[in-house]
Amino acid sequence: MTNSFEYNMEAVAWCPGCGNFALSRILREALEELGKKPEEMVFVSGIGQAAKTAQYMKGHMFNGLHGRALPVAMAIKASNPELTVIVDSGDGCTFGEGGNHFNQQILRNSDITVISHDNQIYGLTKGQASPTSEKGMKTPVQVYGVTNEPINPIAAAVALDASFVARAFVGDMENTKKIFKQAISNKGFSLVDTFSPCVSFNKLNTFKWYKEHTYALEENYDPLNRKEAFGKALETDPFPLGIIYRNSSKKPFWEMNIAYEKDKRPLFKRKLDLNALKKLIESKKIH
Amino acid sequence: MEDLSLVIVGQAGQGVQTVEQFMVGLLKGTGYNVFATKEYMSRVRGGMNSTELRVGSGEKKVRAYVERIDLLIPLHKNAIEHVKHRISDSTTILLDPELIDESKYTQYKCVTVPFTKIQKEIGLKFVNVYAVGVLSGIFKIPHKSGKIFIKERFSKKGDAILKKNFEAFEKGHSIGENLKDLVPEMKKDPQVVNEILLDGNQTVGLGAIAGGCNFISAYPMSPSTGTLTFLAHHSKEFGILVDQAEDEIAAINKAIAAWFTGARAIASTSGGGFDLMCEGLSLAGIIESPLVIHIAQRPGPGTGLPTRTSQEDLNLALYAGHGEFHRIIFAPGSIEQVFHLTQIAFNIADKIQIPVFILTDQYLVDSYYNVKADDMKLVGVEHAFVETDSDYKRYEYTANGITPRGIPGLGTGLIRVDSDEHDEWGHITEDMRGVRDKMTDKRIHKKGKTISEHPTPIPLEPFGGHDAETLVICWGSSYLAVKEAIEEINDPKIAGIHFSQVFPLPKESNSILTKAKKLLLIEGNATGQFTNMLKLYGNIEIPNENLYLKSNGEPLSVEEVKKFIGGAI
């Protein structure tokens, strides 16, 4: 069955068995089920294996720099709120090189969906530790084992009061799809930290490992309760899967910006107000 | 006397800025040509700052910094020391005996004015409004005008404060009237009343608005911050999306993304902030994004002298970013040029899909003078994006190297930009022999030719002597000091030439420069960055002894230009 978001699939450059295959398939299905059209989608990415996802998604694409996907996504949405903006990038790109952009776009409540393909490793550069790598993991650089504490992106996002915070695992297709759909539909910043194994370089966190170290959140779990969400966010073995936290009461960045107070159209559709400009120049007569 | 230079010196937080703002407006409003520039320390309180106000008599335009001080108003006990090197026989000091020990300065021409005493009697925190009153009296500025300014500024602070300020102004005014013979009579020019007053930072902002800018994401950094605050201030009337970026890396990436979406964005910063933007600049290069970048230069390296002026970042703008791609660098020399070139920068960036720089500096962005509103010509916003159809290719090969730029949401095409090397569709590729060569040909050779055919917005033209054997070269903000110096020297054999586009060098550069018997060059750095550019790209060699390189952070003065030219010919 073909999906309208498939694009340039013959060029796909991932290793056989890589989690990114499943992730991108789930994302395409989620978009199809949401009734999205490629022309309204912008796929934004940084650089890395995960970031190649945008290459294989039909829609507009901004494949930017390593670590810099979030500022790009923020500005695209802020310049044209009619577009749906999705970031696909790795754990290194999102929490390492782009760490501060992650914090700050959450604080703005940029209306974008960030899918961090979390393989707990740097895939593209061949297997160094990432900010989510477990302590003790050995790599060609961390020869004697990782000594850094891993970042907990879920807890960080809850601490920053992100609008939508979820964790998913590509081995659990149906739930991941549900989460993606809700994340994309959420008006505000959505994070889906998605476990997506790197079969070539991460020999520790394999498909089997994730199956054994994750569980689906209980049906009666209430993501609107921030205190409880903190508790869930801190659970790491096993990791809870599902929507950990939601705060939909906040307005997205663009809606709060004065540029959209009177005019809701995208910036490119607007004309410079020449009268206002002449008035402004005239106003400089009195200093 | 054709013009007067008044200098007010005081601590940060003492209200020297208020005196400057009031006096520039009042002098212009009364019909005097006026120029103001400030030098200040990188601190919010204390230290020692000064403002120079030049007043031109009649039609004499004053537009550059002079070292000379005709009237000095020291508002702090250390103030005279701060500008001692600028005091001469022609200087009169309005000295406050409560602040400054008169006996220490008997060698100078001093007139006592009881600034502090009156301030205390009235019960005000600062002497600034009283000083405004004194100056207003000296220049016969109508009471009414002063009161309007005071009302505008202080009415929010309540009636009591307003009344005290009125009183301070009046008392100052009557003292000033008695002092008016201290300065030669300045004639008014009724034309000036209707002119406008702008500083460089406001003008970059105004030029950006007139150039269709509707997006700015910036991280505050002196001396560029004024551009950001100006756009923020007018964001509502013009629908400008303003974002205080988390850092300059984000700022430039956001600017590029805004252009991608069809907005017009400016990245505005200073050298250190621009360092962080270099990778983003290179991104603009490969994805062929339009981009406008304002760098307000200050002396480096590192944090350097944060509030001082320099022309040290020409090489930075020219060579920043890895890989090879084109750029254009403008270096406006006047308020009018800032306005003109900033607008043009947006249209050219859009049309050719390259980064365009506006290089200013602390001196230019912090200086004001009056200009005719009619001289602020509107260029018009020329959008270059197109509606696409479904077989659109973002990087389609074209004869001039420019692919019409689609944007998401306009037409049915998919806009796919890629920081990896890419084919015509924007697909990532490692096809070196096929695609890479062709893309290099498109981005570098074809586009380079298109750029070289583009006329320089402000034609390169010598000014001053008509029969010139000596040509004094300058670029950026040194223009008006050099121009004034050359006018004063008034020698038919000496002319000046100003580069408002420094890269690529205007086509006519070599033919104009080689006509002169002698070339002199003035620039605000220690290594001769533009001098080297002329050598490398213009085949013009200027010997070291013909260079005036100033890099101590102070503005270039008319006097030192005259002295340099005098000594060099």
Ligand SMILES: Cc1ncc(C[n+]2csc(CCOP(=O)(O)OP(=O)(O)O)c2C)c(N)n1
């Ligand atoms: C500025 C910069 N630094 C380093 C790199 C090299 N680099 C490319 S991808 C990457 C890490 C990739 O890890 P991650 O983001 O987790 O993505 P993955 O490949 O694991 O999906 C690095 C270090 C780069 N492209 N740019």
Ligand code: SF4
């Ligand atoms: S290296 Fe890892 S992340 Fe990259 S494609 Fe192969 S399996 Fe996937």
Ligand SMILES: [Mg+2]
């Ligand atoms: Mg990774």
